[in-house]
Amino acid sequence: MARSTEKRGLGRGLSALMADIDAGGDTPTPTSAAGVQARPDRTLPIEDLRANPDQPRRMFRDDELRELAQSIEEHGIIQPLIVRPDPNDSTKFQIVAGERRWRAAQMAKLHDVPVVVRDFDEDELLQVAIIENIQRSDLNPMEEAQGYKQLMDRFGHTQLELSTAMGKSRSHLANVMRLLQLPDEIQTMVRDGQLSAGHARALLTANDPIALARRAIAEALSVRAVEKAAKSSAETGASGAAGKRTPSEKDADTRALEADLTAALSTKVSIDHNTQSGTGKISIHYKDLEKLDDLMKLLSAP
Template sequence: MAKSTDKRRLGRGLSALMADIEPNAAQDAGPSDARASGRTDRQIPIEDVQPNPDQPRRAFDEEQLRELAASIREHGIIQPLIVRPDPAESGKYQIVAGERRWRAAQIAQLHEVPALVRDFDDNEVLQVAIIENVQRADLNPIEEALGYKQLMEKFGHTQLALSTAMGKSRSHLANMMRLLQLPDEIQAMVRDGELSSGHARALVTAENPIALALRAVREGMSVRDIEKAAKAGASGSTVGGATTRPEKDADTRALEADLKAALSMKVSIDHNAQSGAGKITINYKDLEQLDDLMRKLNAG
């Protein structure tokens, strides 16, 4: 049993990796503390530093970069970058955390950047990059949810363990993960700030979430308005007296949403409250997704 658990854990551990990206860690530690912890703080020519090709964050706001560059011109880079020796090119360094500062430093025309050199392997580099991104205040809800999903799927972290390590409630993680069950069109609306995460979560149980999302933006609907509209649609009410379906209770809808988040697939629960019987329908889009479902069920 212990051997199986060890396979799911990185060598340094999630909490140890997170300590490497605490904003004030390098500033608070004196030279002797830095040597004792194995940190190497140095100035590195900016042309010898290059981004991690597997960096999970791809979009950088140009206006925010220019604002950061202006701050760097006046105050310098307060928090060092975290880098590792580039595994593919001798004498070069690969960014583990701090690509945004590196990009802004180039705009500010700095010749060198302060950096902590760490010997991370590829898995640790990816995990630190994801954690740094998730901890950023300017992430949109979809980027945050994708960060949690990567940590759970690639490194085998459970929602409970991850919520403890990240200082987030389990319900917060579950709510963020539910956003990834929405159609791409709605996720784009959340990324662009047209819908809040609360508005988007209310769309998860809607029969036609895209149409309702467009209506919500057009009419300026509140979260409660969307919930009511989604509930009306789920009840099967139609124009022209078509046969309606019985409304699902809140517990059933919540359980469907939890299963969708856990399996990354559309899940429908049909429950008969009188007999207590029912069925669960899981929809997969291809054989690869079916294989992924079987792996999750076997692992459970």
């Protein structure tokens, strides 16, 4: 099926965007992805910079900003911010990567900040903002998973492309993205730090994941304990429903396979398995023709 438009934001290549981010990241060693020291193009008055209105990260913790501001007061800004000319005001610049440093610099009462100027288009701007957030060490697992999903859904990147460019294993990406299959209440628990990613993954096979999640928090259960409880509940449910299972009542292994395939294809996958005959069918859902085109290319790739 032909597509009316090309994929957006892939012109410069994901690795090139990654190199730009690494050259202006928050890490203390000022090197690019190629190992070349990152040098600012210039310094700009702090009032000439504007935040990116489409910045995916909306929350900046005051205590972290104060800590960074103190470091900036003592050592200055080690890594330059990445900016682009503001499309709405030719006298200003829009922050592509480094808004946290910009905010902390204001707290430290700096007048100028070092910058690297790049001519990003709108799609590249959003990709860089997402990737920079994914790279942050304090990112919670749900934010990381949502970042990968955005890159795959909006820009057509595959798990293999992301794992190669970002130096992460494909299994890591798949495991992180499986968390998006959890109920919203559990995702909120992970975002708030009440549950770890390990706890959340163990809940994927539970018959009643929300009840088990609440119990895990109340009793401070270990990941291993949650895994055992999830397995026990799945086995109990399977034995209690033997011979009576309806199409909507799937065993834990089937649900786990559905979650793995959903993460791998970045779209909903349903498995209907007949335990008596051993036959079944797999249904792959898509939201529009563009997604169907992506799926056809992925499934037909050598």
